[in-house]
Amino acid sequence: MLKTVVIGTAFFLTASSIANAQSSQTPSPATPERLNAADRNTLTDMRVDLVKAALQLTPEQEKFWPAVESAIRSGAEDRRARIAKIQETVGVRNDESRMEAMRKRDPIAFLQRRSQALAQRSADLDKLAEAWQPLYNTLSQEQRQRMAALSIFVLREMSDAVDRRRALSEDSDD
Known part of the structure; x- marks a missing residue:
């Protein structure tokens, strides 16, 4: 189970780094660069693969x-x-x-x-x-536990991303 969570975490962090790399290359806070369609599809693919890998479906x-x-x-x-x-x-x-x-x-x-x-x-x-x-x-109970752990991790990452965007927005308003 630990191996699956570690692999899942690595996938999610990789996906997050793609999004962060895109947003950190912004020319100015007023006009943020967004992910292109290929990057969004790659990110979605990675998230789908992460969930499937974490569950280890029969x-x-x-x-x-x-x-x-x-x-x-x-x-x-x-x-x-x-x-x-x-x-x-x-x-x-x-x-x-x-x-x-x-x-x-x-x-x-x-x-x-x-x-x-x-x-x-x-x-x-x-x-x-x-x-x-x-x-x-x-x-199984083990799969449900992995799903719960992954959900908590993803929700925490989403919350952190929202906080980062708010901070950037507040910085650009100054």
Whole structure:
């Protein structure tokens, strides 16, 4: 089990370093460079491989994996689309002065966009849960422990990434 967690950690750290390398090469904080489609696909591939490797599925469990992988990839693609939509909105506002942007703000439209994004995210999570359920029911206690350890690690890494982005955003506002 320790070997699997170490391998999984290495995969995740490699994936994180790709993302960090991309974000650390930004020309200026106001215009961050984003991952290109190939890098995003590679990152998703690595994350899928990490989860599968950590679980060490049996041949019987393998038959449930395609639905899980499809749900993971679909969620990643939907997330990318949501982020692109946000970047588009922010890009339009960057061309305006702050006062002009404040005057043009429409709180109702914002709430509607946010509601749509949350509805899409909810649908993605429902799809992921539905895909995982049959596989999860077949996992051994050891596999469930590895999945829990990996989940905790990933959530901690995501939290750290959010904190780093907030710090960069606060630094750029100064």
